[in-house]
Amino acid sequence: xxxxxxxxxxxxxxxxxxxxxxxxxxxxxxxxxxxxxxxxxxxxxxxxxxxxxxxxxxxxxxxxxxxxxxxxxxxxxxxxxxxxxxxxxxxxxxxxxxxxxxxxxxxxxxxxxxxxxxxxxxxxxxxxxxxxxxxxxxxxxxxxxxxxxxxxxxxxxxxxxxxxxxxxxxxxxxxxxxxxxxxxxxxxxxxxxxxxxxxxxxxxxxxxxxxxxxxxxxxxxxxxxxxxxxxxxxxxxxxxxxxxxxxxxxxxxxxxxxxxxxxxxxxxxxxxxxxxxxxxxxxxxxxxxxxxxxxxxxxxxxxxxxxxxxxx
Numbered sequence: 001x002x003x004x005x006x007x008x009x010x011x012x013x014x015x016x017x018x019x020x021x022x023x024x025x026x027x028x029x030x031x032x033x034x035x036x037x038x039x040x041x042x043x044x045x046x047x048x049x050x051x052x053x054x055x056x057x058x059x060x061x062x063x064x065x066x067x068x069x070x071x072x073x074x075x076x077x078x079x080x081x082x083x084x085x086x087x088x089x090x091x092x093x094x095x096x097x098x099x100x101x102x103x104x105x106x107x108x109x110x111x112x113x114x115x116x117x118x119x120x121x122x123x124x125x126x127x128x129x130x131x132x133x134x135x136x137x138x139x140x141x142x143x144x145x146x147x148x149x150x151x152x153x154x155x156x157x158x159x160x161x162x163x164x165x166x167x168x169x170x171x172x173x174x175x176x177x178x179x180x181x182x183x184x185x186x187x188x189x190x191x192x193x194x195x196x197x198x199x200x201x202x203x204x205x206x207x208x209x210x211x212x213x214x215x216x217x218x219x220x221x222x223x224x225x226x227x228x229x230x231x232x233x234x235x236x237x238x239x240x241x242x243x244x245x246x247x248x249x250x251x252x253x254x255x256x257x258x259x260x261x262x263x264x265x266x267x268x269x270x271x272x273x274x275x276x277x278x279x280x281x282x283x284x285x286x287x288x289x290x291x292x293x294x295x296x297x298x299x300x301x302x303x304x305x306x307x308x309x310x311x312x
Contacts, residue, residue: 016299021309023291027059027272028312036312039087044077048086060242062277069093069276091307097276098303103285105232105260105300107141112189112197114222114229117262118215118252119236121203124264126155128236128290129198130162131298132262135288137166141195146185147172148218149202159200165295169194178202178214179221186225199230206251216255234287236262242271249282260287263301267291272310275301 014022021028035055041048049070056066072093077084107113115132119125126149133143145163147170149155156172163170169192171185182199189197201218204211222229235252237245252258261284266272275286286301 017305017309019297020291020299020305023267023297024272024306024309025267026269027266028310039090039312041086043082044073044086044089049073052086052090056273056276059273060271060277061273062243062246062280065097065273065276065280068097068280072096087311091311094276094307094311095303098279098306100283101275101279101286102301102303103260103287105287107136107139107196108231110226110228110231112144112186112194113141113231114186114197114199114226115232115234116199116201116219116222116230116256117234117236118201118256118258119203120205120238120248123203123236123238124262124290125203125236126158126162126200127293128262128264128288128298129159129200130166131290131295132288133162133166133168133198134295135298136196136198137168142193143168143196143198144185144189144192144194145170146181146197146199148178148181148200150174150176150178150181151202155200155202179218182218182222183225186222186229206248212251212255219256232259232287233257234260234262235284236264239263239266239271239274240269242269242274243277245274246277246281249278249284253282253284258284260285262286262288262290262298264290264298267297275306 035052038048038051053066053070056069073089076089117125117129136143145159145168147156147159150173160170171181171188173181185197201215233256235258237248263286266289288298289301290298
């Protein structure tokens with residue numbers, strides 16, 4: 001059976017801060033010598049700012065966020081009277097930019113508390129659901145999984161593996177209407193007194209209008225069962241997509257009204273700067289970030305920790 005619980009290079013038992021730094025190594029190296037050299041300069045003159053700007057753009061921070069950061073650095077340098085450490089100022093500017101994305105997911109008193117998971121193919125939705133189930137269980141919540149991807153047998157099988165590993169029931173159908181799976185799952189959760197339903201959905205491209213309409217239908221069916229549900233609608237984003245992630249955020253938010261993001265595969269990309277682009281251009285709370293394949297390799301997003309791990 002597929003081993004969904006292997007670890008990547010992050011060492012078991014290490015503090016999250018160290019594992020996050022290991023996970024963001026590629027993004028940090030992408031900034032590389034150019035940024036490190038610029039930050040060692042004694043003054044934030046035009047040449048230094050240009051070098052920092054180039055490094056930020058190369059790390060998928062994006063034009064809009066880069067402009068904000070450069071303007072912020074100029075202002076900080078001026079307020080400091082032309083004195084200070086450029087690296088400290090850049091980290092402070094980044095933390096300030098990313099801080100609005102902090103927003104831990106809070107399970108309210110609603111029962112069942114329904115969390116709908118969306119995303120494009122291959123973003124890591126099913127794996128994120130398995131990790132999220134583990135997190136919720138560690139908080140004392142009972143969990144049920146709804147296998148709403150009725151198109152891919154592999155997706156249902158993968159979700160079943162996570163369910164078995166976590167001791168969690170999975171509601172699935174071999175084929176049929178994804179909305180019907182949600183109806184059955186929420187009904188089962190109510191009957192069994194389950195706290196949280198994690199609702200998987202099939203991956204879809206934002207350009208596939210009929211599939212985007214289908215996921216709206218899934219959400220409408222959930223709301224017919226409980227007008228307040230889904231209580232969280234999370235978009236799973238593969239960090240490797242870089243600036244394309246912004247388009248996904250905009251499209252899925254327009255279709256579903258997103259409440260949060262899960263950013264996956266940060267350990268396998270040099271595009272960790274996309275977080276800054278999201279913060280500037282379409283800020284939605286980043287509920288969790290993932291830096292590996294292990295069951296414990298997903299944690300809530302914290303701006304200061306992220307910046308400490310990202311800036312060389």
